[in-house]
Amino acid sequence: AKNSKSNSYQVFTPAMEKTSFKQFTLQNELRKAIVNNEFELYYQPKVNSKTRQIVGAEALIRWNHPTKGILSPFEFIPLAEETGLIVPLGEWVLQTVCKQVKMWEHNGFPPIIVSLNFSALQMLQKGLVDTVASILREHQVKGTSIEIEITESLILNHDSDLVEKLEALKALGIHIAIDDFGTGYSSLSYLRKYKFNTIKLDRSFINDIHTSLDNQAIIQFVIQLSNQLKMKVVAEGVELEEQLALLQQMNCDEIQGYLFSKPTPVGEFEKLLGKRGDG
Numbered sequence: 558a559k560n561s562k563s564n565s566y567q568v569f570t571p572a573m574e575k576t577s578f579k580q581f582t583l584q585n586e587l588r589k590a591i592v593n594n595e596f597e598l599y600y601q602p603k604v605n606s607k608t609r610q611i612v613g614a615e616a617l618i619r620w621n622h623p624t625k626g627i628l629s630p631f632e633f634i635p636l637a638e639e640t641g642l643i644v645p646l647g648e649w650v651l652q653t654v655c656k657q658v659k660m661w662e663h664n665g666f667p668p669i670i671v672s673l674n675f676s677a678l679q680m681l682q683k684g685l686v687d688t689v690a691s692i693l694r695e696h697q698v699k700g701t702s703i704e705i706e707i708t709e710s711l712i713l714n715h716d717s718d719l720v721e722k723l724e725a726l727k728a729l730g731i732h733i734a735i736d737d738f739g740t741g742y743s744s745l746s747y748l749r750k751y752k753f754n755t756i757k758l759d760r761s762f763i764n765d766i767h768t769s770l771d772n773q774a775i776i777q778f779v780i781q782l783s784n785q786l787k788m789k790v791v792a793e794g795v796e797l798e799e800q801l802a803l804l805q806q807m808n809c810d811e812i813q814g815y816l817f818s819k820p821t822p823v824g825e826f827e828k829l830l831g832k833r834g835d836g
């Protein structure tokens with residue numbers, strides 16, 4: 558056979574060709590995955606730092622890929638964002654969370670606030686607020702049962718109506734959290750522009766909180782600031798009792814991390830949540 562392959566693609570190296578083919582395949586699979594019901598939400602508890610009771614949960618998406626097994630969001634969210642598939646996927650997440658919240662309410666589980674992550678592209682959608690409102694209505698879920706987590710980068714690339722959109726979501730009762738706080742460039746400046754309900758301290762600060770006095774000082778400062786601004790503070794990525802003890806001392810409101818639980822399928826999460834009712 559003649560060397561047709563290397564001749565027909567002049568810009569791509571064979572390795573690149575392979576990668577883009579892989580991307581292309583994954584993209585097609587991703588398109589079908591919603592219809593085939595291959596996505597699943599895992600739930601990770603958020604606990605009150607003093608009482609250790611579950612007060613909330615973050616819904617985190619997983620893809621049960623037919624041949625590759627369970628894929629982490631890092632393996633497909635960027636592609637979903639590039640291709641715009643994040644918009645229908647994001648709607649699926651909200652639908653699924655609302656169904657779940659209703660089910661827990663119906664089955665007598667203690668009330669919690671469920672957080673979900675919104676991508677920039679989702680936030681930019683023109684009809685976003687209407688879509689959210691109609692999904693809440695469809696499932697008869699109160700806005701106060703959910704919280705939307707948005708990242709700093711989203712706020713930096715914001716469109717001019719971001720503030721209005723956030724206000725409209727808030728008017729539905731929905732809480733707005735700022736995720737990965739401290740990892741962006743101008744964290745403090747947009748605390749002035751918009752009143753968030755919740756700040757989530759990024760895991761990178763929590764990692765070495767027990768070994769770095771500098772990080773302790775930064776966290777202490779952010780917690781005090783949040784208290785003054787009447788925002789709730791959640792520490793993410795708490796893995797050690799030592800870290801928890803420090804965060805308790807500093808009056809951090811809520812804790813999320815492997816110390817209490819990894820994100821788990823809904824059945825496992827219900828066991829954790831059910832225990833709260835017993836205690």
Ligand code: C2E
Binds near residue numbers: 706
């Ligand atoms: P995130 O929003 O910062 O979510 C927290 C991540 O930290 C989760 O990773 C969680 O499993 C992990 N984590 C929690 N506690 C600990 C801990 O104690 N130690 C360590 N090492 N990790 C911990 P996950 O589930 O892999 O999600 C990764 C990212 O994917 C999320 O980061 C979020 O940005 C994105 N993502 C997940 N689900 C969705 C979704 O439904 N929509 C969108 N747009 N993005 C999502």
Ligand code: CA
Binds near residue numbers: 615674706736
């Ligand atoms: Ca998050």
Ligand code: CA
Binds near residue numbers: 759793
């Ligand atoms: Ca985060």
Ligand code: CA
Binds near residue numbers: 737
């Ligand atoms: Ca993160």
